[in-house]
Amino acid sequence: MDSTTADIESRRRAATQSLDANHRSQFGQYFTPAPVAQFMASLIKRPRGGKHLSILDPGAGIGSLSAALLSRLKGRGDVTAYEFDHAFQSGLKETLSAHPGKHVxxxxxFIEEAVLDVATGKAEGGRFDAVILNPPYKKINTDSKHRLLLRKLGLETSNLYTCFLACSIALCKPGAQVVAIIPRSWMNGLYFLPFRHWLLRHAAVTHIHLFDSRDRAFKDDGVLQENVIVRLVVGGSQDSVEVSSSRDQTFADLKRQAVPFSAVVTPGDEQMFVHVPSPGTASTEGLPGRPLREIGLDVCTGPVVDFRLRDYLRPEPCDGSVPLLYSTHFNGHFEWPRPSRKPNAIMVNENTRGWLMPAGCYVVLRRFTSKEETRRVVAYLLNDNALPGSLVGFENHLNVIHQDRHGLDPKVARGIAAYLNSQAVDDYFRTFSGHTQVNATDLRRLRYPTIAELRKLGDQLEEEGRRGTPDSGRSRNAKGAAERAIRSVSPRNL
Ligand SMILES: C[S@@+](CC[C@H](N)C(=O)[O-])C[C@H]1O[C@@H](n2cnc3c(N)ncnc32)[C@H](O)[C@@H]1O
Incomplete structure (x- = not known):
């Protein structure tokens, strides 16, 4: 580490220690460590022909990001830094004054000023060639000042970090480069849909970096947020996207790969989910096939909400009851009845019947996997002869794949379970989901082989099962056989 970087790092630590925890979280004052700042700066291309870059650093803190970029540009940059907290002014000034250039x-x-500049035409044609930012993140209410301001830019948004990013873009010249470290939350979910629309209309995504471990970017600050680094080109035309990943902020194991934009945002996806395929995995090519409903199947969360039907739950099966299945019955393998604190049965009567499903063959997935589990997507095959009775209750923490609320063709079900348990699906799922939940919507949107291919896959697995280990779809043999069979039905993509 050179002496200027060492100075900034000690200033960063001192600034962090001086802060009151509440004040810090209210204003999102988490500073970027030098290696992350240097990586971010390395994504900004140097200008040709001795040109100076006009740089924006909104929410600059003590200026770690500007400093990294100015070092990279060897003095060919002028910084405009916004920082509203008095406490960081002298540190910021010290940092910037170590670099030649006209810094302000x-x-x-920042948000007030940016919106005003746009509204009064001061930002007409753009003011900046490059932006480097680590914005504050905090949810904002519907009637907050910042949210009302952002509506003037045509954007409805619920977090301060998206406000900062949108305002930065609004102040840029066409072709400007924007590099930001931000939470991953904007990439999926309904809340951020207007932001995704806005962003992809105003800029092209050229690079996305993911940290494999969620606490690694701001390790010193104990920030548990999953962060991504994005590089955007304002008004750029969307081409392929460079994706990279590293375990942590040392970037020692950096992997990178260019992927087509269609692997990042699926063409025709109204939700515009932004996927981050892992470099070097099949997920970079996307999955084949069609969404679940298009192949005639669907998925629901388990209809039984147990506290609403408390009076009818039974610890053990008894006369007049049918099986009730919880996540605990799908723990590594399927087991029912299972001795645990959870009931195993539910009485059938006029109050419960509407929440039960016909007995049959289903594919079942837990909605919440634990952080320790190595796989996100774990599918269980529930055979039609696995349970007694003509009805079955699925508790609300399960996802159930069905056909018109009935069971599936057993071979198709076996094929789906194997497909969902394949490495390719797990890799793909991780590209858009940073958390441990498996939502019914995500399973519905995932792409599946055709029913004929799934049946063929189920058939091959049954055949393998007859020849070797009987399979529940979860044993190592079964998985090996599944991966082989999946490759045989979809040789191009898996
Ligand atoms: C996450 S910190 C990042 C600091 C610095 N960019 C870095 O990477 O180390 C965000 C900074 O934005 C400042 N900030 C928050 N809201 C602001 C606003 N509306 N206008 C200007 N600065 C703001 C905070 O005081 C804080 O220093």
Missing amino acids: ILQRD
Whole structure:
């Protein structure tokens, strides 16, 4: 580490220690460590022909990001830094003054000023060639000042970090480069849909970096947020996207790969989920096939909400009851009845019947996997002869794949379970889901082989099962056989 970087790092630690925890979380004051700042700066291309870059650093803290970029540009950059907290002004000034150039520090509210500049035409044609930012993140209420301001830019958004990113883009010249470290939350979910629309209309995504371990980017600050680094080109035309990943902020094991934009945002996806395929895995090519409903199947969360039907739950099966299945019955393998604190049965009567499903063959997935589990997507095959009775209750923490609320063709079900348990699906799932939940919507949107291919896959697995180990779809043999069979039905993509 050179002496200037060492100075900034000690200033960063001192600034962090001086902060009151509440104040810090209210204003999102988590500073970027030098290696992350240097990596971010390395994503900004140097200008040709001795040109100077006009740089924006909104929410600059003590200026770690500007410093990394100015070092990379060897003095060919002028920074405009916004930082409204008085506490960081002298540190910021010290950091910037170590670099040649015309630097301006504005102790103002960045969002207010940016929206005003756009509204008054001051930002017409754009003011900046490059932006480097680590914005504050905090949820904002519907009637908050910042949210109302952002509506003036045509954006409805619920977090401060998306406000910062949108305002930065609004102040840029066409072709400007924007590099930001932000939470991963904007990439999926309904709340951020307007932001995804806005962003992809105003900029092209050219690079996405993911940290494999969620606490690694801001290790010193104990931030548990999953962060991504994105590089955007304002008004750029969307081409392929460079994806990279590293375990942590040392970037020692950096992997990178260019992928087509269609592997990042699926063409025709109205939700515009942004996937981050892992470099070097099959997920970079996307999955084959069609969404679940298009192959005539569907998925629901288990209809039984147990506390609403408490009076009818039974610890053990008894006369007049049918099996009730919880996540605990799908723990490594399927087991029912299972001695545990959870009931094993539910009485059938006029209050419960509407929440029960006909007995049959289903594919069942837990909605919440634990952090320790190596796989996100774990599918269980529930055979039609696995349970007594003509009805079955699925508790609400399960996802159930069905056909018109009835069981599936057993061979198709076996094929689906194997397909969902394949490495390719797990890799793909991780590209858009940073958390441990498996939502019915995600399973519905996933792409599946055709029913004929799934049946063929189920058939091959049954055949393998007859020849070797009987399979529940979860044993190592069964998985090996599944991967082989999946490759045989979809040789191009898996
Ligand atoms: C996450 S910190 C990042 C600091 C610095 N960019 C870095 O990477 O180390 C965000 C900074 O934005 C500042 N900030 C928060 N809201 C702001 C606003 N509306 N206008 C200007 N600065 C703001 C905070 O005081 C904080 O220093």
